[in-house]
Amino acid sequence: MKPRLHPLLLALLVTEAVVAENLPNAVLTSTRRFLNFGSLFGSATYARTPYERVAGHPVFAVTTPWGSPYMSMEKLSDLDEVVQESRAAASSSNPQSVSEERTEVRTVALYYMDPDDAIAAHAEMKQMDAMQSTDVRVTSLSLTRALRQATNLGSGLPTGAPADALTGKFDTSQGASLRYKIVPPKRQLFYAARCKGRERVGLQSETAAQDAQTVILGNSALEGLNIMRRRNKRERKGASTAPPGTAHMEGYTGIPVFHCPALRKRHPIKGLITGQRQETPLFFNYEDLEAAWNQLKQRQAKRNMPDKPENVEVFNMWDVLASMDKDAWNKRKNAVFWKPSAAAILSPLKRRFGKLEPPDLQDITFVPSSRAIDYKERISRRGNGKARLRPMR
Structure with a gap:
């Protein structure tokens, strides 16, 4: 008769097997966090679209334990596009409704760029009597997902509610679609x-x-x-x-991003490999810009730099991405086939060893907020505590 293993010993063996299986990934993740070759090789500036450069920035939402966002309400009369549509419809069908104030509301899910704003919304929601015993959480997601969902603001995205049996259309007033916004x-x-x-x-x-x-x-x-x-x-x-x-x-x-001309970076090794020798960093967090300024001041103590960053400008992230996208499209549109000539042959050497050209839009790199990344790491270490799938009934 085979001896029976104690259930606790069996569980311990299974746990050790799982840990041993995940050990390579854990070592790789820890190594990537502590070893940073960005100062040597520069940031990754190659991307098919400019929007991929901000894809990894975390955003936060107030959600259920399974990741479904809680919805907020917004008044339709406060939305510029809704007012214009209602005026156009009223001018042709019902002139009396022009002066009437629309009081309808619609649902919207919010993504927060700052974890403090998400925590404040979480605390405000928990103050409601009906939400005190509810498991409300702050969940981290990627800016790519938030951007993809927020671009469908007009009609929203389907929520899974069934379409009307007669018309085959989704009834947006009954929760068939949900709109997303980035705060x-x-x-x-x-x-x-x-x-x-x-x-x-x-x-x-x-x-x-x-x-x-x-x-x-x-x-x-x-x-x-x-x-x-x-x-x-x-x-x-x-x-x-x-x-x-x-x-x-x-x-x-x-969404503000900050730029300081004195913090423009130059990477010789990256210039030899790709021909792109300079970077123009845009910071999501002004405090990170100050930290980079202090590091530069310590490395170049002989320059007698001021204590605070100088000539700091703020830009709108959406305008920067749109300008980069348009500039890349114009370059592809005006590109000519390579022709054998002295200038074409010497062009790679000129980019790597010649005189630095003026900063270009494609030299822009985005520096994510350290506060958002730290909070996202804390969420990952803490874990969710519940399965992603709902229990079967």
Whole structure:
């Protein structure tokens, strides 16, 4: 008769087998976290589209234990595109409804760029009586997923609800579709209010102090100000009062990225390999920009650099990505077939050893927020504690 193993010993053997199987992946992950060759070879600037360069940045959502986001409500009368559609329909069918204020609401799921904003939304939701005993969590996702879902803002994405049996269409008013939005980081908007180019991210008050005070009050105060600006924009008959190139941001808020000319990087080894010898970093976190400035100041102590970064500009991430995409498309459009000539043969040597050319849009690299990455790592180490699949009934 074979001796029976104790259940605890059997469980221990199974656990050791699983750990031994996952050991190579764990070692590789730990090595990648501690060994960083970015300072030697530079960042990965090759991508099929500019949007792939921000794909790995984490975003956060308030979700159920299985990853389904909790929904918020927004008033349709506050949305510029809904007001324009209702006015166009009313002018042709029902003139009396032009003056009527629409009070309908629709659902929207929110992705937060800053983990602190997601934690604040989580705490606000847990204060409700019906949510106190509910398992509400802050889940980390990729910016790629958030961007892919947020681009379908007009009609939203299907939720899995069945279509109407007679018409075959989805009833969006009954939860057949869900819209997604990306919430800009409140912490970084406070820094952006004090930087050059704050109008690019929609901070268009008379003074920078007014924008900073509005951001401190929270996302609700910022959205209320944007609603008022959009209404004034619709009622205004004259030209926009926004600075040139920022009229499309009037009444809206963008995602800020920060640039300092002195932090432009040059990588000799990467230049020999790819011919791209310089990088223009854009920081999602202003505090990371300050940390990079302090490191540069320590390495170049003889330059007598100031304590604070100089000439810091803020840009809208969506405008930067759109400009990079358009620039790459124009280069592909105007590209000519390679012809054997002295200039064509010497072009690779010129890119690697010649005089540095002016910065190009394709030299831009995005530096993710260290705060977001640290919180994402803590979520990964803590784990979910529940299976992704719902229990069978």
